[in-house]
Amino acid sequence: MxxxxxAHWEDVYRDKHEAQTSWYRAHLDTSLRLIDxxxxxxxxxxxxxxxGRSTLVDDLLARGFSDLTVLDIAAPALEDSRQRLADSGKxxxxxxxxxxxxxxxxxxxxxxxxxxxxxxxxxxxxxxRYVERAAHAVRCGGHAIIATFAADGPERCSAxxxxxxxxxxLAAEFAPYFSPLDSAREAHITPWGSTQPFTxxxxxxxxxxx
Numbered sequence: 001m002x003x004x005x006x007a008h009w010e011d012v013y014r015d016k017h018e019a020q021t022s023w024y025r026a027h028l029d030t031s032l033r034l035i036d037x038x039x040x041x042x043x044x045x046x047x048x049x050x051x052g053r054s055t056l057v058d059d060l061l062a063r064g065f066s067d068l069t070v071l072d073i074a075a076p077a078l079e080d081s082r083q084r085l086a087d088s089g090k091x092x093x094x095x096x097x098x099x100x101x102x103x104x105x106x107x108x109x110x111x112x113x114x115x116x117x118x119x120x121x122x123x124x125x126x127x128x129r130y131v132e133r134a135a136h137a138v139r140c141g142g143h144a145i146i147a148t149f150a151a152d153g154p155e156r157c158s159a160x161x162x163x164x165x166x167x168x169x170l171a172a173e174f175a176p177y178f179s180p181l182d183s184a185r186e187a188h189i190t191p192w193g194s195t196q197p198f199t200x201x202x203x204x205x206x207x208x209x210x
Contacts, residue, residue: 005098009074012158021053022157022190023116028056030186031115034145034202035060037182042066044110047137049099050117052077053084061088069093069109071102100129104137112137112144116198118173119148119162127163127173135177138205144178146170150185150197171201178203 042064048056051070060068068091072078075096082089099117112134121127134144151166167183182202187195
């Protein structure tokens with residue numbers, strides 16, 4: 001694990017409560033709409049990369065999904081979610097790890113979800129490692145939903161630079177392992193009222209290689 005990156009995010013989550021982080025939303029409405037449109041069975045294994053304190057896991061449990069994994073580099077963020085979910089959290093697999101260094105089981109997941117991790121990967125080699133891990137972990141015919149700052153979105157987040165995308169450029173990062181199915185744009189309103197444009201892509205795992 002990249003200890004400097006881990007320390008940065010652990011400090012963020014220790015120093016700020018939910019409504020003090022720019023990415024906070026009570027519910028990830030766009031992600032949920034895109035997930036619902038896929039009509040996945042409740043037994044589909046899902047992983048939320050960078051899930052942190054996100055309530056996506058709460059809403060997926062409420063929809064009946066039973067095989068959920070939440071991965072984040074910051075242990076305090078996952079601990080907050082565990083405490084929030086209480087007994088329901090015992091159904092979830094919680095992983096503290098850097099996604100670009102995580103050894104996932106092959107073809108483990110039917111859906112890979114990432115809201116606002118990938119845009120922090122400003123180095124091409126790091127992005128390649130991320131995509132290769134996603135391709136290894138998602139079964140053929142499975143899906144990935146990736147959300148980043150849009151091309152006209154912020155240039156930095158949490159004091160770190162980001163890489164911004166339109167839908168075509170974001171989908172291209174995941175070729176040839178994934179093909180684009182859908183895209184969306186979201187005008188996220190931060191807790192203090194500023195607007196952050198996001199790009200979402202829905203991808204299908206198409207190549208049986210990693």
